[in-house]
Amino acid sequence: MSSSPVDVDASFLEEHRDSxxxxxRIYLEDINPFIVQFEILKNEFPIEVQxxxxxxxxxxxxxxxxxxxxDIERNIEKMRSHTKRALFDCFKYSCILITDKYKEFFVRYKGVDLTYINEGHFLHDVQEHYHAAKEQLKAAKILELSNATEDQLVAEYQKAYELFADIEGALKEAESKANYLKHRATRRDIVSYASLAAGIIGVLITVVTFVLAK
Known part of the structure; x- marks a missing residue:
């Protein structure tokens, strides 16, 4: 704690109201909804945003x-800069989360013939969109290493996020159909194993009967 009082004057707020x-507005309408989602999904939000x-x-x-x-104007401009950086960090982190969901989906339905979903369009489209989203995210990260402005970075990361968000929507839409195909494949495997077992048992019985008959 400070040992001496600090002279604080918030009267500047009115003069710089628009900024x-x-x-x-960006914090309340754009950043905060992401934070809520991060806390729901991961029970945390990234240290970069914090x-x-x-x-x-x-x-x-x-x-x-x-x-x-x-000094007032310089600090307000820095507030604006950090706000923009927080926003594109939210876009960036969301892309990472959706990438995890994409990979988990295909692990979950490994061995399932997903070409049955939407007459084969789902698998082709989602893989194509994923490639495009990765390329856009890569482009945004490369731009971040340059002298790009925060507004440019927000625009590029937002493009990547929107592509990944489309992928997330497609995965959600396909989930129930993929789950049905997985259960159907499991039942088919059980029937196949049962038939195989019955065939093996039949052969064993035949062999045993033949041996005993000698």
Whole structure:
């Protein structure tokens, strides 16, 4: 704790209302829904997003203690920058989560003939979309290593996220059909094993009967 009082003045909020409204709107409408989903799916949200949110609040406080207009404006601009970074980190992390779902889906239905779903279009389309989504995510990551602006990065990561979101929707839609095919294949295997077992037993009985008859 500070041993001396800090001179805080939040009167700047009104003067910079439009800039702050944009920052708060992005957090409430775009970032926070992602955070809720991350906590539901993983019971956590990525440290990168936490750090950006911490930085946003830190610059808000610094703006309230700034001694001149330039410092206030600089801190508000940094708030905007960290807000954009938090948003594209949300897009990026969502792409990773959906990638995991994609891989888990095909592990779950390994050995199931998924070409029966949507007359074969599902398997072809989802694999094609996954390749396109990976390429877009790769392009966004490469752009992040350049001198691109936060707005450019948000746009590129959003494109990747939207492609992955389409994949997630396709997987959800196909889940019940894939599960049905899996159960049907399991029943067919059981019948095949039972028939094989019955055939083997029949052969053994025939052999035993033949031996005993000698």
């Amino acid at each position: 702050l409204n944009e920052i708060f 750090n950006e949110i911490r930085a946003i609040y830190g610059h808000l406080v610094r703006a309230s203690t700034a001694v001149n207009r330039e």
